[in-house]
Amino acid sequence: MKCDDQTLQVLAQEVGAALAGRGCWLVSAESCTGGWIGQAVTSLAGSSAWYDRGYITYSNQAKQQMLGVQAITLAQHGAVSEQTAQEMAAGALKMSAAQVAVAVTGIAGPGGGSADKPVGMVCFGWALKQGLARTRTCFFSGDREAVRRQAVATALSGLLELLNELPPSVA
Template sequence: MRAMNELEDIAQRLGATLLARGEWLTAAESCTGGGLAQSVTAIAGSSGWFDRGFVTYSNAAKIDMLGVPETTLERHGAVSEQTARAMVQGALRHSRADWAVAITGIAGPAGGSAEKPVGTVCFAWAQKDSGCEAQTCHFSGDRAEVREQAVRHGLNGLLKRAMAASMQA
């Protein structure tokens, strides 16, 4: 029997927290290409708390699937906290989930700029009918390492917020 890896451990704890509250999760992912959803669905029983994932790699997908305003993408770019916020809100609108995470970034090896270097990843977390928080991180490493760090940070952010909500309930 193989040992549970760190991402599966975080996802397992997140799932237990959401299941205990009868809540659902959705994810809107760009640079991670569904990696967060994969980590979640690796957990047996995740169908009881994971509603759906949106892989919106292109700007057109962000607009079509999540309702991200074109003006947000034009003004701030796909890799911005403003776009992450629009993605997370769209994921909640287009699902039955109570919680959402959005991840958009530059995993590399190309695509970076002086303003937004490779490894720049923007996140947003939201709870339905509650606030939305966004954050920008700068990860190092190759494409796979940036993507894995982004998935881990997205999951940890969800777990932290869901556990805090459980404590307040």
């Protein structure tokens, strides 16, 4: 997937239009992207009509305190796991006024990877207040910025996939 600034802006615009068209609010929960999803969507004029808030939960403690990620999930699966991403998304929904959530946690590098969880591994969670949830793990290549940029694009694309399956008004 092409991941330049223009691509991220177009994806953010499409997400915004899909959310606004359905009367929904978005919340983001970010770890390795460090708020880049929030930056991408709030760079758009009018995003205050559909973006509620964002959480940057880089440490495990922040994930637990701010989003309610369970210690046992972190112990059994690690911070970089679909299980953690799913709990991040669910917690963000619970702690916000939003109906739609996206969560990202991963290893952007250049260090921190392992044989089981290499640099470039990023886990995503998407959730709707009404209960629908999805997770995905991707393996990106490139330097730290490239991994993070691809993660933002994938997070926004996943939101579009989820929103495009919903009827026009779900709020």
